[in-house]
Amino acid sequence: MAISRRKALQLSGVTAAAVAISGCSKAKSLKPEQTTKPKTTYKAPIANAKGPRVVVVGGGWSGLSIAKYTKIFAPNADVILVEQRHEFVSCPLSNLWLVDKIELEFLTHDYLQAARENNYTYFHATAIGLDKKNRILETSDGDISFDYLVFAPGIDYDYSRWTDDIAFETRLRQEYPAGFIPGSEHLTLRNKILNFKGGNFILTVPSGNYRCLPAPYERACVIADYFKQKKLKAKVILLDENNTITIKKEGFQSAFDELYGDYIEYMPNTVINNIDLDNKIVETDFDEIDFEEAAFYPHVRGAKILERVGIAKDAKNMLEGDINTLTYEVNGEKDIYIAGDSRPMGFSKSGNTANSEGHFVAKLIAQKINKTREIKWESPTTTCFSAISIEPERAIYIYTQYAHNKTDLAFNFASTTSSEDWLKDGEVNASSIYQWAAALYTDMFSK
Ligand SMILES: Cc1cc2nc3c(=O)[nH]c(=O)nc-3n(C[C@H](O)[C@H](O)[C@H](O)COP(=O)(O)OP(=O)(O)OC[C@H]3O[C@@H](n4cnc5c(N)ncnc54)[C@H](O)[C@@H]3O)c2cc1C
Incomplete structure (x- = not known):
């Protein structure tokens, strides 16, 4: 049966007006490439820069500090923070929220407030590409030209040591997320904990410089x-791949022994050979361990955007930033920087480290904008509290800076102090956790 032109249009949902327009276009006879070629450039909806433009990718502990302090140290800079999340949720202290000790509200913060109070622009988008030659950052919502660019995108997971089967990896990510990148992973994990009825709850600790050394303990x-x-x-x-507790060992080991003898089984030197998700069994070299619930924390690597835009290096397979470790500048690229947990230096991947380092990176950029004298490398500071118990609340902490060894170019712990006697100092330390967090949130989000 023949369908009339009018009927065909009704079925396709195309209106008569649209046909009229297309009729007009036809009359103008567009060249084929104009009708078929997708638009390749799209300018991000951001006002033209009024000063040197500094674009920061990633609004975590690092990027927030860099955006704020660049504007403070170089007030004429036009600073744009490109962040893919709508709001900030803190990983530090999230372990307390997982067990219902604190409210999510304490961890959640407002990017718009940070941008308003600190005179920069928050641009909600995902960075997807980089045109190094033309100094353009490509994002999911358009291109942004820059004079200075900082990548502070944090980490991604590397499941490849457990599996090369993407379907299996997807199951691990969805059914047993690690909970080391904020968002739905944490919600899933919290529900698992709060609804747990009994049995084995498996947690894992990867080897290498994983995000937040003490957090799994x-x-x-x-x-x-x-x-x-x-x-x-x-x-x-x-299940710990490392041969011992990687940090604050005395404090954690004594807590495991004295507080949780019946509740924690700590297994160092344990490499997982197989995870049977259907039968809920983990196989190691020596054991088969059944579980009711689990959060599998795989190895970590630099965030994937670095590899995608060709500025990651494959040292120790971690695909972290390929930078000069004293100036944070990408090797072979001027005025492009990488900071935060994506850096290749062996600093503890912690929020405090990223924040204090961010102040320094902001100084480096401001020094270039202001054309002032070069500044020397400054050590970041790692201050890290860890809860040992929630009833009563007790905590331990470590403080360290880093020294640069000019011979092997490594960065080693320096001026380190810790407080691990939780029986004596634990309750005082626990109250300091909240003061520390509040001070850091203020530093990142307020004037
Ligand atoms: C459970 C847990 C407990 C912790 N406890 C502590 C603690 O007590 N103390 C402490 O100091 N540290 C702690 N940490 C570590 C701390 O959270 C991290 O070290 C810190 O978040 C690193 O900051 P960052 O800015 O490098 O990365 P992130 O905070 O992860 O920020 C990276 C940002 O980049 C964004 N991003 C990534 N790719 C793109 C892209 N392509 N485009 C746009 N945006 C992008 C992400 O959305 C994210 O917002 C803890 C971590 C965890 C998981």
Whole structure:
């Protein structure tokens, strides 16, 4: 049966007006490439720069500090923060929220406020490409030209040591997320903990310079305490690829032994050979361990955007930033920087490290904008509190800076102090956690 032209248009949803327009276009006879070639450039909807433009990719602990302090140190800079999230949720202290000790509100912060109060622009988009020659950052919402560019995109997970099967990796990500990148992973993990009825709850610790060295041990402690308070017949099984607790060892080990003997089984030197998700069994060299719930923390690597735009290096397979480790500048690229957890230096991947380092990176950029004298490398500061118990609240902490060894070019802990006697100082330390966090949130989000 023949369908009339009018009927065909009705079925396709195309209106008569549209046909009229297309009729007009036809009369103008557009060249084929004009009708078929997709638009390749699209300028981001951002006002023209009024001063040297500094674009910062990533609004985490690093990027927020860099955006704010660049504007303070170089007030004529036009600073744009490109962030893919709508709001900031803090990883530090999130372990306390997982066990219902604090409200999510305390961890959640407002990018618009940060930008308003500190005179820069928050641009909600994902960075997807880089035109180095023309100094253009490509984002999901258009291109931004820059004079200075900083990547502070944090980490991504590397599941390749466990599997090369993408379907299996997807199951791991969705069913047993690590909970080391903020967002839905944390919500899933929290629900698992709060609804746990008993049995084995597996957590893992990767080797290498993973994000937040103490966090997996802290998480084991607070989950164990939560199960203990609920009088659950449950055990946290902590499978650690490292041969011992990687940081604050005295404090964590004594907590495992003295507080959670029946609730935590700590297994160092444990490499996972296989995870059977259907039967819920983890196989190691020596054991088969069944589990009711788990959060599998794989190895970490530099955020994928670095590799995508060709500024990652494959040292130790971590694909972190390929930079001069004293100036943060990308090797072979002028005025493009990488900072925060994506850096290749062996600093502790912590929020405090990223924040204090961010102040220094801002100084480096401002020095170039202001054309002032070169400044020397400054060590970041790592101050890291870890909860040991939630009832009563007790914590331990470590403070360190770093020294640069000019011979092997490594950065080693320097001026390190720690407070790990949780029986004596734990409650005082616990109250300091909140003061520390509030001070850092203020530093990143307020004037
Ligand atoms: C459970 C847990 C507990 C922790 N506890 C502590 C603690 O007590 N103390 C402490 O100091 N540290 C702690 N940390 C570590 C701390 O959270 C990280 O070291 C810190 O977040 C690193 O900051 P960053 O800015 O490098 O990365 P992030 O904070 O991850 O920020 C990176 C940002 O970049 C954005 N981004 C990535 N790619 C793109 C893209 N292509 N385009 C646009 N945006 C992009 C991301 O959305 C993100 O907002 C903890 C971490 C975890 C997971």
